[in-house]
Amino acid sequence: MINAEDIKLFSIVNADGSEVILSNLGAGIVSVVVPDKEGRMADVALGYRNPEDYETDGPCMGKVPGRYANRIAKGHFTLGDKEYTLAINNGPNHLHGGPGEQCFANRLWDARETRDGVVFSLDSPDGDAGYPGALHVEAHYSWTDDHRLTLRLLATCESETIVNLTNHAYFNLKGEDAGDVTDHLLKLNAKRWLPTDETLIPTGELAPVAGTPMDFTKAKPIGRDLKADFPALNYGKGYDNCFVVDDWQKGHVQQVAVLSDPASGRKLKVLTDAPGIQVYTGNWLAGCPQSKSGKAYQDYDGVALECQYFPDSPNRPDFPSVTLKPGEEFENTIVFAFE
Numbered sequence: 169m170i171n172a173e174d175i176k177l178f179s180i181v182n183a184d185g186s187e188v189i190l191s192n193l194g195a196g197i198v199s200v201v202v203p204d205k206e207g208r209m210a211d212v213a214l215g216y217r218n219p220e221d222y223e224t225d226g227p228c229m230g231k232v233p234g235r236y237a238n239r240i241a242k243g244h245f246t247l248g249d250k251e252y253t254l255a256i257n258n259g260p261n262h263l264h265g266g267p268g269e270q271c272f273a274n275r276l277w278d279a280r281e282t283r284d285g286v287v288f289s290l291d292s293p294d295g296d297a298g299y300p301g302a303l304h305v306e307a308h309y310s311w312t313d314d315h316r317l318t319l320r321l322l323a324t325c326e327s328e329t330i331v332n333l334t335n336h337a338y339f340n341l342k343g344e345d346a347g348d349v350t351d352h353l354l355k356l357n358a359k360r361w362l363p364t365d366e367t368l369i370p371t372g373e374l375a376p377v378a379g380t381p382m383d384f385t386k387a388k389p390i391g392r393d394l395k396a397d398f399p400a401l402n403y404g405k406g407y408d409n410c411f412v413v414d415d416w417q418k419g420h421v422q423q424v425a426v427l428s429d430p431a432s433g434r435k436l437k438v439l440t441d442a443p444g445i446q447v448y449t450g451n452w453l454a455g456c457p458q459s460k461s462g463k464a465y466q467d468y469d470g471v472a473l474e475c476q477y478f479p480d481s482p483n484r485p486d487f488p489s490v491t492l493k494p495g496e497e498f499e500n501t502i503v504f505a506f507e
Contacts, residue, residue: 194231205433301329338470350391
């Protein structure tokens with residue numbers, strides 16, 4: 169539905185030649201080329217060879233989903249005194265704003281260059297994909313000489329609505345064509361997580377990670393417990409779960425995750441002001457479009473660290489609110505700091 173010639177790529181190169189490539193299709197991250205401990209460059213962000221393959225792909229590769237990232241139970245929520253019905257596109261639930269072009273990730277965003285990056289913008293009318301209220305969204309990217317890729321997601325509305333925005337990049341610090349990430353070490357600043365039902369909708373409990381395979385409070389290999397006989401891991405064929413950020417304060421950006429690859433020496437620190445981080449270990453990557461290196465990705469070849477509000481928050485008044493009102497601004501800052 170989108171012509172390849174309408175897809176625009178923006179390259180940002182810093183002082184040592186490290187490069188980020190961004191796309192106006194889904195305001196996405198296409199490439200992140202950074203050095204290893206020996207100074208050798210590699211692209212650590214998964215992506216596709218053909219630009220048009222980014223449209224309506226299952227993995228939502230590198231893009232910004234919306235209007236609501238993650239799941240809403242059975243596609244229903246109530247705002248004020250009105251109930252809204254959304255498309256069902258993930259089992260019995262609504263995921264990432266809906267299928268196809270309903271999802272922000274599958275649309276062409278407007279783009280303008282800035283001194284150190286790119287700003288992508290998108291307007292979503294009232295009733296778009298079933299959501300109430302006209303919404304204006306911006307994704308501000310910047311890339312610095314110290315290898316910090318910062319994304320500020322902003323949104324304003326004309327009437328009350330709900331919004332949850334994140335980025336869905338998959339990282340492999342060995343290189344995007346170097347196999348699975350089960351040997352990567354992951355540490356999360358999260359002593360609690362959100363148990364779900366078998367369709368990955370939170371039960372409402374904020375459970376301690378201690379004594380479970382969900383415990384990443386100390387760095388451990390992603391693959392150590394990946395195949396453990398544990399409900400959450402059985403439901404998702406791996407990790408696809410939201411973790412509760414420790415000591416969260418609205419508007420306060422703090423470190424929430426450290427991903428590292430001992431072999432290359434590369435490390436990724438993730439900072440955000442979001443209350444949750446969804447860890448998705450690429451459990452269903454097999455069968456996605458041809459990779460930019462010409463290979464076929466397999467399950468677990470990348471990990472997504474999606475800083476966001478909690479799944480199904482519109483139906484959980486006890487969760488941090490995702491309601492946006494006129495005169496307010498939604499903001500989610502995400503920093504991918506590479507070392």
